[in-house]
Amino acid sequence: MATGATAAASEATEQSAPDDELQEWLQSQRSAARISPGAEARTLLALARTATISTVSCDRDLAGFPNAGVIEFVADNKGRPVMILSSLSAHMRDVKADGRASITCLSPDFRGMDDSRVTITGIVELLQGADGKAARELYRQRHPDSFWIDFGDFEPFRMTSISKVRLNGGFARAATISPSEYAEAEPDPIAAFAAPISKHMNEDHSESTVAMLRHFGKLSAESAKIVGLDSLGMDVLVTKDSESYKGRLPFTRPALTRKEVREVIVEMTKQVA
DSSP: OOOHHHHHHHHHHHHHHHHHHHHHHHHHGGGSOOOOHHHHHHHHHHHOSEEEEEEEOOSGGGTTSEEEEEEEOEEOTTSOEEEEEETTOHHHHHHHHOOEEEEEEEOTTOOSTTSOEEEEEEEEEEOOHHHHHHHHHHHHHHSTTOGGGGSTTEEEEEEEEEEEEEEEOSTTOEEEEOHHHHHHOOOOTTGGGHHHHHHHHHHHOHHHHHHHHHHHSOOOOSEEEEEEEETTEEEEEEEETTEEEEEEEEOSSOOOSHHHHHHHHHHHHHHHO
16 A cells, blocks of 8 residues: 555656646757748748838827838838838828838737737838839739729839848747848748648548647647748647646648648658557
8 A cells, every 4th residue: 555655756747647648748959850940930921011101200199109100012022022112101201201100010810919029120222213113013913903003193112121020929029020031031931831731631630630749749748739830840739737838849841831741740650549
């Protein structure tokens, strides 16, 4: 018969084992395969349709104060935000007087501080001639219902000179990206179809995600929902002991096309079957 002390020790060991497993998984997140900060920032800009712009107010009563508001925009092939502003907009007046501005984009599924966002700071300039025409066409491709952009009181602008990029990928995942690193990066090739793949996995194969997490991540969980996907792996929202944690489940090899993503997930699923 176990003594009281022995029973207590046994119970403590049983309780600490799952905690140790969780702590090891959380620790492993520091070295989990991820796309570069530059690529993540470029991807956020490529996916976003709206952003918050902060300009330097030129209004008499608010001169010099930040003037923030929501705009629609599109990123060009260098990741530079392009926007069409109305002459009625305070932001147009601001950037014509002082081009300094910051633009903040959130991840498409942003729900809180553990989700990704990026802020780009630089100089916004009016585009004219061929550059202005190209900007309108690019904007129209992203926002096909924007018939109003050809009205006379709307003009195209672009953050042509980028001074700094700050990425926050969630708790303990912040990075400052140089303008050159940002310009040289590319949006992740999986971004365009990450959402439908994640939706399919979550609706039809959620048990496979739990099994992959247990096998490759060494973490037993009650549930695991894919909340992000890129060429190097999956971002998962894990429920364990009624608590939620967001982490990374890397692929066993990079996947650069939709077909390759499907293949690597099937391979990983078979390994845990």
